[in-house]
Amino acid sequence: MxxxxxxxxxxxxxxxxxxxxxxxxxxxxxxxxxxxxxxxxxxxxxPVPIVRDDLTGSLLGTCQGRDMISRRDAAIIRLLLDTGCRLGELAALNVDDVDFDLSVINVVGKGRRGRAIPFGAKTAQALARYMRVRAKGSTPGTQSCGCRTATGGRSSRTATRSGSCSPAAPARWGRTCTSGDTRSRTWG
Structure with a gap:
């Protein structure tokens, strides 16, 4: 066999x-x-295959912009490369789960077990840049709530059942919210 x-x-x-x-x-x-x-x-x-340095550099080179999407993508790529966390752990990451003082992210992994994963200085810099751009508010292509519009963009807020976005809800990366209209909105 x-x-x-x-x-x-x-x-x-x-x-x-x-x-x-x-x-x-x-x-x-x-x-x-x-x-x-x-x-x-x-x-x-x-053995687990290792990503070559030139491929890592070219991957990070694709998100050199100063807009929110480029900064988010750079932070995500750096987190994945630096921490080795699972994709599901990263997708469920709350903004409050990032601890810059200890340079760790607190994730919930398999079996609903929480763990702290350390990250390096360049990842911390990419996360800080993303969070600064994100805190400035909506970007072109988003509505005032930050939800994705037809031209793109992402929100840092959740949509309630009434269709309005709630800034009080914990912000997550890569989740989908639905508003009162028929469009599905992604925020993150």
């Missing part, structure tokens, strides 16, 4: 077959589990 597929896939199929035959034995469909005398395929460790 390993010759036709990867070792990881073969190991997954082995575990599935072992579970299935175990169920057949418990249900008295068969007398002996044929998988009892077999061993699981060995899955060799594979």
């Amino acid at each position: 390993i010759e036709r597929t990867s070792a990881g896939n073969a190991h997954t199929q082995y575990r599935s077959l072992r579970t299935f035959f175990g169920w057949l034995v418990r249900e008295d469909e068969i007398d002996i589990n044929p998988m009892d005398k077999t061993t699981a395929p060995i899955v060799p460790e594979q």
Whole structure:
């Protein structure tokens, strides 16, 4: 089986077959589990690929602008590269979860467990730049509440069920809010 597929896939199929035959034995469909005398395929460790410096530089080069979107993208890229946090953790990040004094972000990961992840000076600078631009208010292409309009832009506020945006709600990055009209608005 390993010759036709990867070792990881073969190991997954082995575990599935072992579970299935175990169920057949418990249900008295068969007398002996044929998988009892077999061993699981060995899955060799594979190193995590590292992003080359030139690719990182070109990626960060795409968000050199001074507008809110460029600053946000730079902060997100730097956070992902610097902290190694999961995409879901970053998407659920609140502005209050960034602690500049300790240079950490507080995220909720798998199993709803919270953890603090440290970040470096360049990431702190990118986050501070983004938060300054974000605090200045709406940018071209956004409504006064900051929600995305037809020409683009993002909001730092949430939409309530009545359709108005609420600045009191915790600001998040990359969430979708719906207003009273039929458009879906993204804020972040």
